[in-house]
Amino acid sequence: xxxxxxxxxxxxxxxxxxxEEDKKLISFILTNGxxxxxxxxxxxxxxxxxxxxxxxxxxxxRPDLKRGLLSExxxxxxxxxxxxxxxxxxxxxSHLPGRTDNEIKNHWNTHIKKKLRKMGIDxxxxxxxxxxxxxxxxxKLCSQSSPEPAETEAEEQSxxxxxxxxxxxxxxxxxxxxxCTDEVPMIEPHEIIVSCDASASPASCAAAASGGGGGGGxxxxxxxSSVDCSSRPEEIQFPCMEWLxxxxxxxLDEFSTWDHFSFDEWDGKLGLDPLNQFQRxxxxxxxxxxxxx
DNA sequence: AATAACCACAACCGCGTTCTC
DNA sequence: GGAGAACGCGGTTGTGGTTAT
Numbered sequence: 554x555x556x557x558x559x560x561x562x563x564x565x566x567x568x569x570x571x572x573e574e575d576k577k578l579i580s581f582i583l584t585n586g587x588x589x590x591x592x593x594x595x596x597x598x599x600x601x602x603x604x605x606x607x608x609x610x611x612x613x614x615r616p617d618l619k620r621g622l623l624s625e626x627x628x629x630x631x632x633x634x635x636x637x638x639x640x641x642x643x644x645x646x647s648h649l650p651g652r653t654d655n656e657i658k659n660h661w662n663t664h665i666k667k668k669l670r671k672m673g674i675d676x677x678x679x680x681x682x683x684x685x686x687x688x689x690x691x692x693k694l695c696s697q698s699s700p701e702p703a704e705t706e707a708e709e710q711s712x713x714x715x716x717x718x719x720x721x722x723x724x725x726x727x728x729x730x731x732x733c734t735d736e737v738p739m740i741e742p743h744e745i746i747v748s749c750d751a752s753a754s755p756a757s758c759a760a761a762a763s764g765g766g767g768g769g770g771x772x773x774x775x776x777x778s779s780v781d782c783s784s785r786p787e788e789i790q791f792p793c794m795e796w797l798x799x800x801x802x803x804x805l806d807e808f809s810t811w812d813h814f815s816f817d818e819w820d821g822k823l824g825l826d827p828l829n830q831f832q833r834x835x836x837x838x839x840x841x842x843x844x845x846x
Numbered sequence: 847a848a849t850a851a852c853c854a855c856a857a858c859c860g861c862g863t864t865c866t867c
Numbered sequence: 868g869g870a871g872a873a874c875g876c877g878g879t880t881g882t883g884g885t886t887a888t
Contacts, residue, residue: 569856569882591873604874608857643876654876659855851887858880865873 566600570609574599578606579614612655619651623660631657632665636679 566574581597587610590603599606612618623631627649634645642654642661649657661676669676 567858589873605857607874612856640877655856658877663854849888851885853885854883856880856882859878861876861878863873863875865871867869867871 564600565602565605567605570601570613574601575609575614578609582610582614608655612653617651618653623649623652623657623664627652628660628665628668631661632669632679635661 570578577597577599578593581593585596590607593599593603593606594601597606601609630648631645634648638644640658642658646652646654646657666676669679670682673681675682
């Protein structure tokens with residue numbers, strides 16, 4: 554009857570992930586690709602539920618993630634999309650390659666909201682507020698009348714034109730290039746090949762094929778989780794994920810030999826400029842996760 | 847130097863949707 | 868077609884770090 558439960562919640566670990574757990578999860582996904590999340594913790598030897606593994610991967614461990622604060626341009630795009638889409642963070646994230654819905658949501662709540670309020674703009678309605686109007690009470694009222702999200706395909710299509718892509722390096726909101734050169738470079742959507750063999754679902758293939766165009770395709774929702782391998786044992790083996798040479802640091806051979814890891818290698822494989830201090834600092838921040846480095 | 851207050855972000859929770867049997 | 872489970876999303880909470888007192 555139905556599917557098997559994703560995890561029995563008894564004895565599962567919660568809270569912050571340890572470096573060891575990260576390592577296990579990364580190794581597993583490197584070896585096997587992203588397949589059924591419910592199977593991941595068991596096979597990877599983790600005492601976590603599949604949901605937790607998926608979140609950890611999509612929000613933190615994915616190689617294509619940009620780290621660091623959102624740029625001015627990205628903020629503008631978030632604000633603009635939020636005015637049209639409301640709190641549909643995954644939709645918004647799909648227009649910002651390398652950013653996750655969680656990240657955008659957090660950034661919105663901690664930075665952008667305040668910024669907008671300072672500018673005298675209601676972050677919920679995106680309309681100017683008169684002084685004294687922005688009271689707590691008012692805010693609650695406003696939240697009940699959040700902007701009408703775009704419902705139609707056409708609307709979403711038009712919004713997709715704002716997507717940050719390699720092809721269009723300018724946003725609809727500004728004439729300046731979308732990414733500063735000192736930002737962490739993205740692995741472009743087209744650099745990730747999702748193999749679409751005959752057994753792969755049409756939906757996931759379509760999503761992969763349209764990865765660069767339209768919606769960015771690298772969002773947590775539209776890319777990483779779209780692999781359909783549910784319930785077909787032959788696919789559960791390992792689906793649909795190949796990395797180009799440029800991202801082949803994820804290739805198990807090298808990555809599994811953690812002892813030999815160096816940041817220079819990491820940079821190279823990620824396509825990072827070894828001299829980019831910002832990137833390095835970001836990676837240094839990450840290093841706590843990989844004490845073995 | 848100690849500690850309280852604040853801030854940022856990772857992770858969890860719950861719900862709606864999708865999918866399989 | 869219905870039941871039950873996985874998945875994905877958005878809201879909320881918890882935790883660690885930083886700043887102010």
